Structure formats: C-alpha cells, structure tokens
Amino acid sequence: MSTAGAPLLTVEGVTKRFGGVVAVDDVAFTVEEATITGLVGPNGSGKTTLLGCLSKMLRPTAGRMLLRGVDYTAEPAHRLRRLGIARTFQNIRLLPGLSVRENVTLGLDADGVGVRDWLRSRRREADKRAQADRLLDELGLAEHADRPAGALPYGLQRRVEIARALATEPSLLLLDEPVAGMNDAEIKEIAAGLVAMRRRGIAMILVEHHLDLVMEVCDALVVLDFGRVIATGRPAEVARLPVVREAYFGSRHQDHPPADAPGAHGAHRLPGREPAPGGEPLPEPEGGSHGAAVG
Amino acid sequence: MGWFEANEALVQLTLINMMLAASLQVTLNAGMLSLAPVAAWGVGGFIAANLAIDTQLALGPILLIVAVAVAAGAFLVALPILRLRGLAFAMATLAVLLIVGSLSVTNREWTGGSLGLYGIPVLTTTGALVVGVVAVALVLARIERREMGRRVEVLRLDEAAARTLGVAVDRIRLALFVLAATIAGVSGALSALAFNNFSSQNFGFDRAVTTLAMVVIGGTRSWLGAFLGAFLLTFSPYWFDQFDVWNKVAYGAMMIAVVGWFPDGLLGLLRSGIGRLRAAIDRGPGTGTGATTAVAAGAEARS
Numbered sequence: 001m002s003t004a005g006a007p008l009l010t011v012e013g014v015t016k017r018f019g020g021v022v023a024v025d026d027v028a029f030t031v032e033e034a035t036i037t038g039l040v041g042p043n044g045s046g047k048t049t050l051l052g053c054l055s056k057m058l059r060p061t062a063g064r065m066l067l068r069g070v071d072y073t074a075e076p077a078h079r080l081r082r083l084g085i086a087r088t089f090q091n092i093r094l095l096p097g098l099s100v101r102e103n104v105t106l107g108l109d110a111d112g113v114g115v116r117d118w119l120r121s122r123r124r125e126a127d128k129r130a131q132a133d134r135l136l137d138e139l140g141l142a143e144h145a146d147r148p149a150g151a152l153p154y155g156l157q158r159r160v161e162i163a164r165a166l167a168t169e170p171s172l173l174l175l176d177e178p179v180a181g182m183n184d185a186e187i188k189e190i191a192a193g194l195v196a197m198r199r200r201g202i203a204m205i206l207v208e209h210h211l212d213l214v215m216e217v218c219d220a221l222v223v224l225d226f227g228r229v230i231a232t233g234r235p236a237e238v239a240r241l242p243v244v245r246e247a248y249f250g251s252r253h254q255d256h257p258p259a260d261a262p263g264a265h266g267a268h269r270l271p272g273r274e275p276a277p278g279g280e281p282l283p284e285p286e287g288g289s290h291g292a293a294v295g
Numbered sequence: 296m297g298w299f300e301a302n303e304a305l306v307q308l309t310l311i312n313m314m315l316a317a318s319l320q321v322t323l324n325a326g327m328l329s330l331a332p333v334a335a336w337g338v339g340g341f342i343a344a345n346l347a348i349d350t351q352l353a354l355g356p357i358l359l360i361v362a363v364a365v366a367a368g369a370f371l372v373a374l375p376i377l378r379l380r381g382l383a384f385a386m387a388t389l390a391v392l393l394i395v396g397s398l399s400v401t402n403r404e405w406t407g408g409s410l411g412l413y414g415i416p417v418l419t420t421t422g423a424l425v426v427g428v429v430a431v432a433l434v435l436a437r438i439e440r441r442e443m444g445r446r447v448e449v450l451r452l453d454e455a456a457a458r459t460l461g462v463a464v465d466r467i468r469l470a471l472f473v474l475a476a477t478i479a480g481v482s483g484a485l486s487a488l489a490f491n492n493f494s495s496q497n498f499g500f501d502r503a504v505t506t507l508a509m510v511v512i513g514g515t516r517s518w519l520g521a522f523l524g525a526f527l528l529t530f531s532p533y534w535f536d537q538f539d540v541w542n543k544v545a546y547g548a549m550m551i552a553v554v555g556w557f558p559d560g561l562l563g564l565l566r567s568g569i570g571r572l573r574a575a576i577d578r579g580p581g582t583g584t585g586a587t588t589a590v591a592a593g594a595e596a597r598s
Contacts, residue, residue: 057455081461089456121440124442
C-alpha cells in the first residue's frame with residue numbers, strides 16, 4: 001500500500017474555513033518517521049484546528065493528507081486508528097468511571113463489530129488485560145491500574161491518555177498540549193516519555209505552548225500564524241527567524257486586547273532562548289534532513 | 296386456582312414491559328434518548344394481530360416476520376434521524392411515535408381505528424414470554440460486557456474520543472437503534488397475541504413516558520435496571536393502591552426521589568451499596584472512601 005520513500009505524513013495545501021473565517025490556510029509540511037514535530041504559534045493561529053483536520057475530527061475544506069504516500073483525506077475518523085494515527089486531547093478525555101486498565105484496554109479494542117469478533121471477545125479479553133498491564137507498567141502506572149481514572153491526579157490522567165493512544169500502536173501520534181497545567185517535574189516525565197516513544201519508532205506532532213519542552217524534544221518546528229505556515233525547520237534555526245519573533249511579539253499583536261494574549265506566554269520565552277551550550281539538547285535521529293520542506 | 300392463575304395477566308404484562316423497557320435502555324445507555332421503540336412496539340403488535348387473524352401461522356413464524364419487518368422499518372427511519380444528536384434526536388423519535396400513532400388511528404381496516412382490534416387469537420403463553428425475556432437479557436448482557444461495553448460507554452460519554460479510538464460510532468448507533476426496535480416490535484407482537492385486543496391507545500405518549508420512567512427508576516446503565524424498573528412500575532400501581540387517592544402523589548414522589556438522589560437508578564444504588572459493603576469487608580473497618588471504592592467495585596463487576 002505505502003509508497004516507498006514517501007514521508008510518514010505529507011500535508012498538502014490543507015485549508016479549513018468556518019463560514020468566512022479561514023482558520024487554517026493552505027498549510028503544507030511533511031513529517032518523517034520517528035521524529036517529533038512541534039506545531040507552534042500564537043493562540044488562535046489554527047494549531048488545534050489543524051490537528052483536528054489531521055485526525056479527521058474536522059473535514060478540511062481543501063487540501064490532501066497522505067500517510068506514507070497514501071491519501072487518507074476522505075477516510076472517516078474511526079478508520080484512522082487502523083491506519084496508525086492516534087491523538088490525545090487538550091482537555092483530557094478519559095472515561096472517569098472506568099478503571100485505568102479499562103481505559104487503556106479501550107485503545108486495544110479492535111474496530112470490528114462483526115458478530116464473530118463479538119462472540120470471541122471472552123478469549124481475547126485475557127490477552128488484552130495482559131497487554132494493558134504491560135503498557136501501564138512501562139508508563140509507571142501499574143499501581144493505579146484498578147483505580148477509576150477520574151480519581152487520579154491530573155498529571156497521571158494525561159499519562160493514562162497517552163497510554164491509551166499508545167495501545168492503538170500508532171505510527172503517528174498527535175498530542176494536543178500534553179503538558180498543559182503540569183508542574184516542572186511532571187513536564188520532565190512527559191518529555192522523557194516522548195523521547196522514549198520516538199526511540200520506539202513513533203512519530204509525533206506536538207501542539208504545545210510550553211516552548212521549553214518544544215525546543216528540548218522537537219526535531220522540527222512548524223510555526224503557524226493566522227492559519228498560515230510562516231516558518232519550518234530545525235527548532236534552533238526557526239526560533240531565530242525575525243518572522244517568528246514578530247509573530248510572537250510583533251507590532252500587530254500588540255494591538256490585541258490582553259484576553260487574546262496567552263500566546264504571549266511563549267513570547268517571553270522564545271526570543272531569549274539560545275541553543276543549549278554544546279549543540280542540540282538531544283541526540284538527533286540519524287538521517288539529518290528531517291526539517292520540513294514547504295511546498 | 297393459585298396466585299399465578301389469578302395474576303397471570305399481570306405477570307405477562309410485566310414480562311412484556313421488561314422487554315419494552317430494555318429496548319429503551321439499550322439506546323439510552325449509548326446516549327440516545329429514543330422513543331422510537333414504543334412506535335416499533337405498536338407496529339409489531341398490529342402486524343402480529345393481523346397475521347394471527349388472517350392466517351393460520353403459529354407464534355414462532357409470526358414473531359420472525361415481525362422482527363424482520365420492524366428491523367427493516369427501523370433501518371429506514373434511522374437513516375435520516377441518526378444524524379441528529381441530543382434533544383433534536385429525542386424530538387425526532389417522538390415525532391416517529393406521533394406519526395405511527397396517528398397512522399394507526401386513520402388506517403381503520405388494518406388497525407381497527409381508535410377502538411383497535413378485538414378477537415385476536417391468543418397465541419402468547421407465559422412460557423414464550425419468559426423465553427423472550429431471557430433471550431433479550433442474554434443479548435443485552437453480551438453487549439454490556441467487555442469490548443462492546445467499553446465501546447458503548449465511550450460512545451455515550453465522548454463521541455470524538457470514541458472515533459479516535461477506532462470506534463465505528465455510526466455503525467454502532469445504527470445497530471443499537473435497529474436492535475432496540477426489533478426487541479420492542481417482538482414485545483408488541485407478544486402483547487397483541489396475549490390479551491385478545493390491541494389498539495393505538497396501548498402505545499401513545501403515556502406509554503412512552505411510563506416506560507422511560509421504568510428505565511430511569513431502575514437504572515439506565517444496564518438491562519438489569521430496565522428489568523427492575525419494569526417489574527416495580529408494573530406491579531407498583533397495585534402496591535400504591537393502599538395510598539388510595541394519594542397513590543399518584545406517592546408514585547410521583549418516588550420518581551423525583553430516584554432522579555434527584557440516585558442518578559444511576561435503583562440498580563446503581565444497589566450496586567454501590569454492595570460495592571461499599573464488599574470494600575468494607577475487604578479492608579476492614581475504618582478505611583476505604585465510599586464513593587471511589589464503590590466505583591472501583593462497579594468497574595470490576597463489569598469487566
């Protein structure tokens with residue numbers, strides 16, 4: 001099925017309009033296998049909308065999305081799991097009344113509703129339980145397996161959501177603000193988790209306002225402003241671009257009322273940030289040219 | 296003449312209501328408040344009544360024909376209305392009920408008009424009803440457990456999350472909608488063939504509200520709740536007779552109490568009570584925070 005040599009994800013001219021508002025405007029970039037791509041930009045720049053299109057929660061108004069060269073733009077959202085695309089949500093979406101283990105098992109349930117699947121579910125259940133426990137163990141959640149997900153602290157719930165997404169065995173994981181509302185220790189843990197997933201061959205798109213995390217773990221950045229891609233490339237290079245600095249604290253953003261300002265949360269971080277002494281903070285995956293090319 | 300012979304009609308009505316309540320519960324548990332099964336109940340009843348009057352068919356074949364016909368009808372009705380969600384969906388199913396009710400009054404030769412059909416051959420036995428109720432329980436218990444149970448749960452609570460997890464939301468909603476109609480249709484057929492008469496009065500808005508009350512009082516989260524509610528509310532009007540003129544008030548007070556304090560119905564109350572008890576026994580006295588351990592126990596019981 002897949003086209004040899006094609007990038008894991010190719011986004012071509014994706015546009016999303018809501019009435020007269022163009023939330024995502026002719027966006028194009030690529031994501032290579034086993035890399036982390038940061039999707040950043042001021043608030044309202046279209047990051048979450050773009051993530052919605054990529055996960056088919058929203059239908060793009062125009063453009064194409066290809067996974068390993070295969071166009072999936074017309075697939076229904078629930079088919080994406082089988083293609084290998086998983087996502088987490090900005091607001092955690094676990095089933096609070098079910099146990100942590102059951103929440104993760106939900107990620108293991110195949111999408112068939114055939115009568116035969118259904119009749120055989122008893123035998124598969126034991127396998128799934130073992131598989132879920134293995135995942136929980138890996139993510140340091142084993143001791144919470146039997147607790148209702150809703151009773152866990154926020155940081156752990158995020159991890160359960162990531163475990164559930166991992167259970168679907170994705171090759172591309174879309175993460176919408178995975179560290180929102182977390183303290184520094186929790187952020188460190190998530191960062192280590194993301195790097196570990198990359199080592200296992202999972203590519204990620206990371207929408208995140210916490211720019212320290214973005215700069216630390218990402219292999220490539222895609223910067224959005226007013227729905228358009230204004231820069232792509234390696235994090236350290238992108239952060240120095242004048243057009244990026246302007247988007248974050250440029251003159252046209254100063255007119256905005258304070259309510260619109262959470263994007264400025266990042267503004268005081270990004271320009272001051274220099275590459276860590278000794279080069280990149282993390283070992284780059286081999287292969288070099290994972291910087292995204294804009295068409 | 297024992298108690299059973301004297302009360303056979305009440306027993307049969309209870310079994311019929313258990314099936315009807317279960318049909319509302321199976322959609323409600325997936326987040327769809329649908330009154331359409333009550334319409335299917337009426338359609339199933341009229342098909343069965345006409346078949347019994349005009350042909351020599353036995354109960355089995357009649358029920359089979361009803362099941363297929365009602366399922367096909369539900370499929371066609373589902374195509375437009377399953378696009379809707381929430382209140383709009385509920386109102387659409389109410390519209391289905393009103394349309395079917397009105398058609399059944401106007402098509403006199405087929406339904407007997409507002410008087411209904413009389414002299415329907417009695418083919419339903421209590422044994423057949425018990426078999427029906429057990430079959431419904433087996434199918435619904437299967438749906439509630441394991442992967443299908445988890446799918447339905449995530450579908451009810453969060454459709455977007457369900458889709459990202461690969462749950463074929465539209466297919467499951469359609470399957471449950473059709474299943475509910477089929478169960479209700481068979482229940483209606485059994486009813487028409489049990490009591491000698493059948494009319495559109497039997498499945499009006501009142502019937503829909505009463506049946507919904509059974510599910511809400513018993514518990515919307517399980518077929519067992521629907522059965523419990525149907526049992527209580529079919530028998531309770533007789534129990535509430537001791538309140539004399541106040542019986543409707545007592546009845547209403549019970550409903551308010553359940554909806555206000557026990558959102559998971561009497562079944563939820565029973566389960567959390569059992570869960571708390573079990574947790575107390577497991578951990579010894581003094582430990583265990585009631586609510587969470589009860590939820591954990593409930594989650595265990597489901598898996």
